[in-house]
Amino acid sequence: MKQTINSITISPKxxxxxxYDIQFLGLEKLHPFDSCKYSRTWRVLADRFGDRLIANSLAPLSPVTSEMLQVVHTTDYLKNLHRSHFVAKSLELDSLGFLPISILDSRVLKPMRLATTGTIMASEAALEFGIAINLSGGYHHASAERGEGFCIYSDIAIAIYSLxxxxxxxxxDRVAIVDLDAHQGNGLARIFYDDPSVRxxxxxxxxxxxxxxxxxxxxDCSIPLLSGTKDDRYLGLLKDRLPAFLREKxxxxxxxxxxxxxxYERDLLGGLKISERGILERxxxxxxxxxxLGIPLVMVLSGGYAPESYRLIADSIxxxxxxWNN
Ligand SMILES: [Zn+2]
Incomplete structure (x- = not known):
């Protein structure tokens, strides 16, 4: 489809x-999280699109800088991330607190900082090419002074400040966050509590x-659901509320x-009952x-804990x- 945003033809990146992958010492067994879904998604896309994918991809080369982290996170919090027990607790993997911080940093935190650079790059690419997808990120529970729910750095907030x-x-300028992860995005709401530009x-x-x-x-637009919510209700609410939310003012x-x-209906943590088709339709x-509406869009992956998650993501992408790729 040939479609333009700000008179630029959309060309998704x-x-x-x-x-991006987080893989060591059986971490993936301690947490119900497919920590290699990033490379698995990439491989499916590479099989399907080959050179077309390569031609439309961008790679972050270095983790986000500490200067950029300080724009969103407090000095005390960033200092505490040099302590193993604090990091393990923030990841909700307390049993890893015995590991040297150098290992936790290189195996877990560094991939997250790299993914944060990826979200910044994707946000810039979205403004330039209309659509960009970072195959990681979406750490929506991290707030300025606290990491929780496997979220350490607020990549979306950092990307907004970077732009x-x-x-x-x-x-x-108005910025919108559309958060359709099964969990409430509490960190982002806290970071932008007094910033009405971010809706x-x-x-x-x-x-x-x-x-x-x-x-x-x-x-601004809260849509709380009950456990067991199925496709019809989920998609009905989304289709009813999203266009009005974006058009307001x-x-x-x-x-x-x-x-x-x-x-996803088979996810271990989300509690909702959305089918594979439902996710694609969403x-x-x-x-x-x-x-x-002619608005640039940047997508990040956020949660998704089922073994099938990477395939669902690959199908949507x-x-x-x-x-859009002609
Ligand atoms: Zn989630």
Missing amino acids: VVYSQG RQSQKIHVD ILDMYNQQIYPNDNHARERV ELPKIVFYNAGTDI DRFVFQTVSD SDVLQT
């Missing part, structure tokens, strides 16, 4: 590095972690889409709605690449 710093967007739509299972009422009050200059696949609807 995929941001990925081999350094402002480089004057790719103005500080008053947040959050659709999540209200019966699971994190149950953050303070954060919930900040969300002025259109956003950019949309960050937190596309967690933990809404993603297709978000991409089409945002693009039809394949659909995007087939729709």
